[in-house]
Amino acid sequence: MQMLKEAILEKGKAINQDVLLVDSFLNHQVDVKLMQQVGEAFAAYFKDRGITRVITIESSGIAPASFTALAMGLPLVIMKKQTSRIMTGDLLQTTVRSFTKGTSYELTIKREFLVPGEKVLFIDDFLASGEAAFGMLRLAKEAGIEVAGIGIVIEKAFQAGHDRLIGEGIDVYSLARVKSMSENHIEFVD
């Protein structure tokens, strides 16, 4: 997606070979017009697949996933990274490690929002090692739903997530695939 790649080159900042800072338009300050186009790009790619629901993980996935769900006319479900005392009932949970942030969390969703037999589209801001996506896949399997595809805003193609997910037979559609980066240099796949 050309407009996204231009935003990455103009406003993104490679801190080192692993960390790409895009907090001026994607995950702290958000260019919602760009996110709307991101959502429409996902909706166009994943149309006609019988998808019934869009899911994402709080909080950086919410903006692109909201616009995707709107463009597809579907409900959105936000998987949580933390529970609260008002989040009760039949919960599905799995531990996810974030290598980028050096943290881990309990990925949580109420079972009632993953209806057995449904086909879902998972949207997230980043794909690196794929830990979050694989956490989502574990919960989807436990819930008895099919993951019809994964839409990623920015993929670190030099990390293992993409190939691991392809290996599971998942269709992964990334709008920008970063091949390599270093301070002041970002290169895309193709």
Add this chain to the structure above:
Amino acid sequence: MQMLKEAILEKGKAINQDVLLVDSFLNHQVDVKLMQQVGEAFAAYFKDRGITRVITIESSGIAPASFTALAMGLPLVIMKKQTSRIMTGDLLQTTVRSFTKGTSYELTIKREFLVPGEKVLFIDDFLASGEAAFGMLRLAKEAGIEVAGIGIVIEKAFQAGHDRLIGEGIDVYSLARVKSMSENHIEFVD
């Protein structure tokens, strides 16, 4: 906002006199079509005030704030409840207690995204005691920006937040004001 009140009555659930569960359309599963209309309602009310930026707090405020920012043609800034090792630089922080959830967090924003002299609109899903909104006000004051208004999806009008904010001279616009509730009963103001 009639459509929102109907959603609250049909799909919301008062757990007790204080906790209103709206996780089937607002903060876990999200009705994005409704959120788009919520965003348009805020945009209509707060137009022509010279607002330059929409801000919210992760994560339940993001969907309604995204659609508000899009309808107003403005950038969105998401204030964080937790930092990570990739979030560095000049940070503004203040401690916020959530009485509903029984937790507290460090409300955090990079100073560069609150530009002195700007006028911002703060959007959030709930207003109860106003702790989050007052945390935002403290950071806005520290940054030297003006808060031109606060848009709330659901206000617990029986709690003190609304009056405390009005007392600070802030224009608070809530799309649904809950006067009282108990198990199986929700009553709105007016």
